Amino acid sequence: MRAVDIIIRKRDKHELTQAEIEFFIKGFVTGDVADYQASAFAMAVLLNGMTPRETTDLTLAMAHSGQMLNLSDVVDLAVDKHSSGGVGDKTSIAVLPIVVACGLPVGKMSGRGLGFSGGTLDKLESIPGYRVDLTTDEFKRQLKDEGIVLTGQSLDLAPADGKLYALRDVTGTVQSIPLIASSIMCKKLAAGAQAILLDVKTGLGAFMETLAEARQLAELMVDIGKLAGREVVALLSDMNQPLGNAVGNSLEVVEAVETLRGGGPADFLEHCLHVSAHMLVLGKRAGDLAEGRALAERSIAEGTALEKLYVLVRAQGGDASYLDDPSRFPRARYIEVVESPQNGYVAQIQARSVGEAAVTLGAGRAHKSDPIDYAVGLVIHHKVGDRVEKGRPLFTIHANDGSKLAEAREAVLAAHSFSADPIPPLPPFYN
Numbered sequence: 001m002r003a004v005d006i007i008i009r010k011r012d013k014h015e016l017t018q019a020e021i022e023f024f025i026k027g028f029v030t031g032d033v034a035d036y037q038a039s040a041f042a043m044a045v046l047l048n049g050m051t052p053r054e055t056t057d058l059t060l061a062m063a064h065s066g067q068m069l070n071l072s073d074v075v076d077l078a079v080d081k082h083s084s085g086g087v088g089d090k091t092s093i094a095v096l097p098i099v100v101a102c103g104l105p106v107g108k109m110s111g112r113g114l115g116f117s118g119g120t121l122d123k124l125e126s127i128p129g130y131r132v133d134l135t136t137d138e139f140k141r142q143l144k145d146e147g148i149v150l151t152g153q154s155l156d157l158a159p160a161d162g163k164l165y166a167l168r169d170v171t172g173t174v175q176s177i178p179l180i181a182s183s184i185m186c187k188k189l190a191a192g193a194q195a196i197l198l199d200v201k202t203g204l205g206a207f208m209e210t211l212a213e214a215r216q217l218a219e220l221m222v223d224i225g226k227l228a229g230r231e232v233v234a235l236l237s238d239m240n241q242p243l244g245n246a247v248g249n250s251l252e253v254v255e256a257v258e259t260l261r262g263g264g265p266a267d268f269l270e271h272c273l274h275v276s277a278h279m280l281v282l283g284k285r286a287g288d289l290a291e292g293r294a295l296a297e298r299s300i301a302e303g304t305a306l307e308k309l310y311v312l313v314r315a316q317g318g319d320a321s322y323l324d325d326p327s328r329f330p331r332a333r334y335i336e337v338v339e340s341p342q343n344g345y346v347a348q349i350q351a352r353s354v355g356e357a358a359v360t361l362g363a364g365r366a367h368k369s370d371p372i373d374y375a376v377g378l379v380i381h382h383k384v385g386d387r388v389e390k391g392r393p394l395f396t397i398h399a400n401d402g403s404k405l406a407e408a409r410e411a412v413l414a415a416h417s418f419s420a421d422p423i424p425p426l427p428p429f430y431n
Contacts, residue, residue: 003033003041010044018057025061029160038164039171046176052223055178059224062186065160069136071192074144075105079283080193081275082184084217085117087205087355088242088380090252091272092120094259096150097308098276101299102292104283105147107139109191112152116205116355118252118364121152126250126329126374130318148312157190177213181220185228195231195282198222199275202430203240205351211236211430233278236430237271241349241384244268248363248377248398250329257323260306267383270428273297330375332398334405340394344418346386353415354378357408361399376400378412385425388418 006020024041027033050058071078081096083089096106110132112119121132132152134142142149161183168174188196198221201207202214218234225232244265246255258264259272277292286292299305313320322328358364362373379396382388395412399405 003027003037007037007040007044010041010048013048015051016054016057021054021057022061025058025065025160028163029065035167039167039173042164042168042171042173042176042179045178046173050178052220052227055182055220056224056227058178059182059185059189060228062158062160062164062182063189066156066158066190067136068190069157069192071107071140071143074140075107077194077283078192079104079106079195079197079279080108080188080191081106081197081199081279082188083199084184084201084207086201086239086243087116087118087351087358088244088247088252088268089118089201089239090120090123090244090246090256090268091199091275092150093123093253093256093309094268094272094305095275095279096148097260097312098272098296098299098305099279099283099285100148100308101304102276102280102285102295104280104285105143106279107143107149109151109153109157109187112365116352116359116364117207118247118249118355118358120150122364122372122374123249123252124150124318125372126253127313127318127322130313131316134316142315146311146315148308148315150312151316153187153191158186161186177217177220180207181217181224185221185224189228189230193230196225196233197275197279197282198232198234200234200236201239202236203238203351204348205242205355206239214430231282233282235275235278238426238428238430239351240426241351242354242380243271245379245381246377247354247358247380248361249372249374250326251377251379251398253322254326254329257306257309257326260300260309262300267428274429332375332400334397334399334402336397336399336405336409337393338395338397338409338413339391340388341390341413342418343390344388344420345423346382346384346388346416347419347423348415348417349380349382349384350415353411354380357411357415360411361397361404361408362401373400378408380412383425385423387422 110120134151200218208214246252276296277289280286280292361376363377
């Protein structure tokens with residue numbers, strides 16, 4: 001078997017066998033298959049696609065290219081959650097404590113932000129002392145003892161995916177749906193997940209801008225899960241405007257805490273309750289979504305979800321006093337309230353532009369090596385469909401640099417558009 005023959009077969013639109021895919025991925029990891037051959041393979045997949053069976057074989061081959069975490073000696077059912085990312089998406093910080101308070105242990109490995117999409121690890125690291133580099137033994141021990149873990153990927157999970165993604169990023173093949181699906185799912189399978197909740201974002205601030213693309217990706221990942229013997233549920237959620245109000249690391253942590261205290265933005269609370277209900281059904285802690293939602297609502301009302309967030313932060317070395325008193329978080333040098341330039345209804349809040357403005361302020365990274373400023377960010381005061389009056393607060397900027405503040409102000413003002421006629425609110429989820 002030769003790598004070039006496999007590339008030619010996919011170039012000519014043939015369906016690859018499991019043996020061919022495993023040979024190619026194994027050779028890529030060992031160095032027997034060159035980077036330029038892997039790049040040609042990725043382009044062939046982009047142009048000609050893969051069947052669900054081929055994509056599943058690719059996913060499993062990449063998952064088995066490194067360590068496979070087994071959590072069966074720690075939990076009876078390993079349930080994981082994945083969000084395709086977005087602007088203001090601090091969901092995991094609220095959802096994990098909610099479902100754990102309802103009796104479902106969850107150990108999750110999250111990532112850092114790159115570009116306009118924020119990363120859960122960066123947000124948690126705004127809490128002084130919080131560790132995101134747990135070892136495998138620490139991960140499993142904390143999951144067993146506390147029932148909740150939220151850390152970075154310190155294991156050698158799916159190294160083939162890391163190598164292939166680095167090539168896709170520079171060869172114009174990132175947008176291939178089979179490659180996106182296998183990249184996401186291989187890490188979930190390697191991390192020991194038996195049941196997976198996928199939150200696939202769609203809209204102006206999402207990787208999949210159209211609902212059709214998001215649905216295609218979601219359906220393919222569900223198919224991969226079934227063919228791999230896992231239970232997978234995919235949700236399609238809106239990312240045409242920021243989720244919640246806060247965009248920025250410590251600002252988002254504070255908003256998640258407020259939500260667990262029974263406050264927080266209505267759209268973010270609704271998102272968390274819906275995702276939590278699905279996870280509780282997947283984890284066999286609720287018989288249906290109505291029961292799952294009721295359990296989630298009770299965990300917030302009784303304060304048990306907030307207690308689990310304290311457990312998480314303390315277990316990973318974080319200073320939980322910051323949860324008691326958000327004023328302890330570093331405060332940006334400049335805090336400016338920007339007023340609405342006109343009367344009307346909010347017709348659009350371009351989520352990607354808001355996310356990019358947060359990166360400009362220093363809340364995110366344009367490059368992997370960029371430092372993060374935990375204090376800066378934005379608070380968007382309205383949602384699409386809201387009535388606004390000229391001169392009333394539209395958004396607030398938290399900045400440590402005057403010139404960056406001015407740049408962000410112009411960008412976020414431009415991200416808002418208005419209508420004289422009423423505009424219907426955006427749905428939180430799509431069918």
